[in-house]
Amino acid sequence: MIPIEAVISLGLLLFAVGFVGVVVRKNLVVMLMSLELLLNGANIILAGLGRRLGSPRGSIFALFVVMMAVSEAAVGFALILAYVRRKKSYDVDALDDLKG
Amino acid sequence: MFALIPLFPLAGAAVNGLLGARFLSRRAVGATAVGAVGLSFAAAAASFAGLLRAAEPAAVRTLFTWVPASLVRTASGALAEVRFDMAFRYDPLAAVMTLVVTGVGLLIHVYSLGYMAQDKSYARFFAYMNLFTFAMLVLVLGANLGVMFVGWEGVGLCSYLLIGFWFRKDAAADAGKKAFITNRVGDFGFLLGTGLLVYALGTADIAGISAAVEGGLLPKGAATAAALLLFLGATGKSAQIPLYTWLPDAMEGPTPVSALIHAATMVTAGVYMVARLHVLFTFSGAALTVVALTGAVTAVYAASMGLVQNDIKRVLAYSTISQIGYMFIGLGAGAYAAGIFHLMTHAFFKGLLFLAAGSVIHALAGEQDMRRMGGLRTRVPRTYRVFLVGALAISGVPGLSGFFSKDEILAAAFASGNTLAWALGLLGAAMTAFYMFRLIFLVFFGQERFSAETARHVHESPRVMLVPLEVLAVLAVAGGYVGLPRVLGGGAWFGRFLAPSTGAHGPHLAAGTELLLMAASVAAALAAIFAAHAVYVRGRGEPARRFAGKHGTLYRVVSGKYFVDEFYGRVFVGGVLRLGRLAAWFDRRVIDGLVDGAAALARAASRLAIGFDESAVDGAVNGVGRAHLAASSGLRRLQTGRIYNYALAVVLGVVLVITVAVAVF
Numbered sequence: 004m005i006p007i008e009a010v011i012s013l014g015l016l017l018f019a020v021g022f023v024g025v026v027v028r029k030n031l032v033v034m035l036m037s038l039e040l041l042l043n044g045a046n047i048i049l050a051g052l053g054r055r056l057g058s059p060r061g062s063i064f065a066l067f068v069v070m071m072a073v074s075e076a077a078v079g080f081a082l083i084l085a086y087v088r089r090k091k092s093y094d095v096d097a098l099d100d101l102k103g
Numbered sequence: 104m105f106a107l108i109p110l111f112p113l114a115g116a117a118v119n120g121l122l123g124a125r126f127l128s129r130r131a132v133g134a135t136a137v138g139a140v141g142l143s144f145a146a147a148a149a150s151f152a153g154l155l156r157a158a159e160p161a162a163v164r165t166l167f168t169w170v171p172a173s174l175v176r177t178a179s180g181a182l183a184e185v186r187f188d189m190a191f192r193y194d195p196l197a198a199v200m201t202l203v204v205t206g207v208g209l210l211i212h213v214y215s216l217g218y219m220a221q222d223k224s225y226a227r228f229f230a231y232m233n234l235f236t237f238a239m240l241v242l243v244l245g246a247n248l249g250v251m252f253v254g255w256e257g258v259g260l261c262s263y264l265l266i267g268f269w270f271r272k273d274a275a276a277d278a279g280k281k282a283f284i285t286n287r288v289g290d291f292g293f294l295l296g297t298g299l300l301v302y303a304l305g306t307a308d309i310a311g312i313s314a315a316v317e318g319g320l321l322p323k324g325a326a327t328a329a330a331l332l333l334f335l336g337a338t339g340k341s342a343q344i345p346l347y348t349w350l351p352d353a354m355e356g357p358t359p360v361s362a363l364i365h366a367a368t369m370v371t372a373g374v375y376m377v378a379r380l381h382v383l384f385t386f387s388g389a390a391l392t393v394v395a396l397t398g399a400v401t402a403v404y405a406a407s408m409g410l411v412q413n414d415i416k417r418v419l420a421y422s423t424i425s426q427i428g429y430m431f432i433g434l435g436a437g438a439y440a441a442g443i444f445h446l447m448t449h450a451f452f453k454g455l456l457f458l459a460a461g462s463v464i465h466a467l468a469g470e471q472d473m474r475r476m477g478g479l480r481t482r483v484p485r486t487y488r489v490f491l492v493g494a495l496a497i498s499g500v501p502g503l504s505g506f507f508s509k510d511e512i513l514a515a516a517f518a519s520g521n522t523l524a525w526a527l528g529l530l531g532a533a534m535t536a537f538y539m540f541r542l543i544f545l546v547f548f549g550q551e552r553f554s555a556e557t558a559r560h561v562h563e564s565p566r567v568m569l570v571p572l573e574v575l576a577v578l579a580v581a582g583g584y585v586g587l588p589r590v591l592g593g594g595a596w597f598g599r600f601l602a603p604s605t606g607a608h609g610p611h612l613a614a615g616t617e618l619l620l621m622a623a624s625v626a627a628a629l630a631a632i633f634a635a636h637a638v639y640v641r642g643r644g645e646p647a648r649r650f651a652g653k654h655g656t657l658y659r660v661v662s663g664k665y666f667v668d669e670f671y672g673r674v675f676v677g678g679v680l681r682l683g684r685l686a687a688w689f690d691r692r693v694i695d696g697l698v699d700g701a702a703a704l705a706r707a708a709s710r711l712a713i714g715f716d717e718s719a720v721d722g723a724v725n726g727v728g729r730a731h732l733a734a735s736s737g738l739r740r741l742q743t744g745r746i747y748n749y750a751l752a753v754v755l756g757v758v759l760v761i762t763v764a765v766a767v768f
Contacts, residue, residue, distance in 0.1 A: 022754060026747045034746070099744030 289339015
């Protein structure tokens with residue numbers, strides 16, 4: 004039995020790595036990947052807590068999040084592809100059309 | 104049965120008017136038009152035969168209710184139910200009129216087949232002719248003044264259409280307008296008279312009016328007023344003073360039109376109407392005197408203008424005005440049947456004269472000026488013979504129709520005590536004989552005064568034109584014998600036949616007096632014919648020229664048609680124009696001034712509004728905009744456009760929310 008603290012710590016760690024990736028990295032693809040890390044960090048905590056509480060709800064919720072992440076990845080990559088075609092760049096700093 | 108009489112020409116007009124020009128051959132158009140009038144004549148003859156056998160002298164047939172009954176308070180305060188039925192009334196008077204209209208109309212339609220053969224608008228011509236016949240039949244068959252008015256206006260319209268038939272010619276178009284507008288003046292009188300009768304009696308029905316007048320329901324003054332208003336309508340349609348000026352100009356129309364409308368039928372509508380309402384006119388008395396004197400003065404006045412015309416058709420036009428004057432003398436003397444008798448014989452001989460004049464014009468390829476005619480007796484012998492018959496008939500030569508009818512009128516005028524009307528009538532008769540034979544001698548006798556080019560083409564008219572002429576010539580001779588007076592051994596059948604419609608004849612003369620009057624008028628006519636012969640054949644027109652030279656002013660006045668056209672032109676047309684100019688000035692200065700003033704006011708107000716709008720409203724709107732701009736220019740720096748900044752902001756927000764949540768709860 005893996006202690007719940009370890010599971011939550013792993014989740015938080017993954018979340019933190021993802022967060023830093025999103026905020027710090029400038030490459031769009033890497034940012035999207037970091038986003039997946041964020042989601043999966045949350046998934047681990049969900050699934051772990053569900054198991055600890057003896058309920059399948061956590062796992063079911065985690066499954067939904069995975070499916071959502073897949074869709075999000077598909078849409079996200081499509082957007083990135085369109086963006087790259089227009090700007091000939093992966094750099095997120097070029098994406099400042101809404102700059103006030 | 105008699106309701107069918109007007110329907111055939113209506114159908115003919117519809118077929119030719121709607122389909123004729125596009126789908127029918129000229130032959131079919133002619134056959135339709137002539138067939139329609141022929142069937143109508145057959146129906147009229149059959150109805151007449153029925154009437155001779157019938158016990159009742161009058162029949163009324165209601166087709167449908169035209170204006171439904173409504174309660175009206177009449178002048179006397181009584182409530183009356185006023186309604187107009189589309190109803191036809193057939194009695195001896197209507198029988199005579201339908202026979203004349205369809206009979207003479209049929210002959211003129213046949214004649215037109217030849218006369219109009221070269222015209223491009225063949226179908227239009229026959230559609231109008233049939234339409235005219237229809238309208239005239241509605242007029243003579245109408246059982247109330249409303250239906251009569253429909254026909255009355257209908258013949259006016261057709262007259263306009265047919266006078267202006269060659270509307271590309273300015274003179275024709277103008278003449279059509281003149282006829283129409285002049286007639287409108289009369290029609291207005293007719294309408295007012297009808298309105299007055301409806302207001303006074305609560306009915307417009309012929310029988311109803313007659314019964315009410317005989318029953319003493321109408322005050323004398325109202326009767327006179329209504330009769331005079333109706334008579335104003337009659338002067339318009341029948342071309343009497345003061346509304347006669349349109350008829351001579353109407354000669355711009357094709358000659359068959361002049362024959363049918365402006366000689367035989369439409370212009371007698373006024374005579375017919377007065378005879379139709381004879382009870383009203385007799386009751387008024389004063390109106391009857393006006394009718395007689397108008398007729399007598401017109402008879403002489405128009406004849407005097409006929410003496411100096413050079414256009415063959417215009418001579419006949421003035422002659423028509425003059426002869427209708429005779430009819431009104433007869434009516435005015437209370438001898439309504441005599442007036443209608445002259446109407447009928449006049450339809451025969453004047454229709455004949457017009458058609459024969461058309462034949463002359465046809466022979467000379469359109470020439471109408473008698474100064475360029477002459478010597479045609481041998482060139483168009485058949486036309487000459489029928490023309491001579493017509494001229495003898497209209498001049499009142501014994502034995503022909505015009506003699507009987509004119510003498511009956513003059514005798515009636517004498518008997519009624521109106522010797523002025525009688526004397527004028529006698530003078531007019533002499534003038535009539537003179538100008539008719541002046542015409543005969545100028546056209547058919549003497550030297551040929553037309554060009555050699557024309558002379559080569561002179562030809563007798565085709566059979567289709569000559570046969571109707573000869574039929575009319577027979578009628579012009581024989582038509583008078585239906586009314587052969589008692590003093591000459593006849594039975595005055597015509598007057599007795601008409602008595603149920605027009606009342607019995609007034610006072611009778613002693614036989615000797617009547618014969619003396621006849622002798623006087625015959626002597627006058629013969630003397631005039633011999634005078635014409637002396638002047639225009641033996642003197643070759645020289646005495647006339649000398650007379651005109653010696654009395655230059657008189658000649659100018661008469662040949663200038665007494666300058667009545669100019670007078671009307673200046674007073675009425677000019678008056679209307681002046682009124683129009685005044686109205687235009689008023690419109691421009693006063694009405695436009697008001698409108699322009701209102702507009703200027705509105706502009707000034709709107710300028711104020713613009714100022715307010717631009718400074719206050721726009722200022723407020725722009726101020727809001729500028730305030731936002733100023734505020735946002737600081738805030739916009741937050742909008743970096745960098746995703747990771749936003750993401751950081753989201754996370755910081757979440758941390759803040761969680762912190763607050765934890766701290767508070």
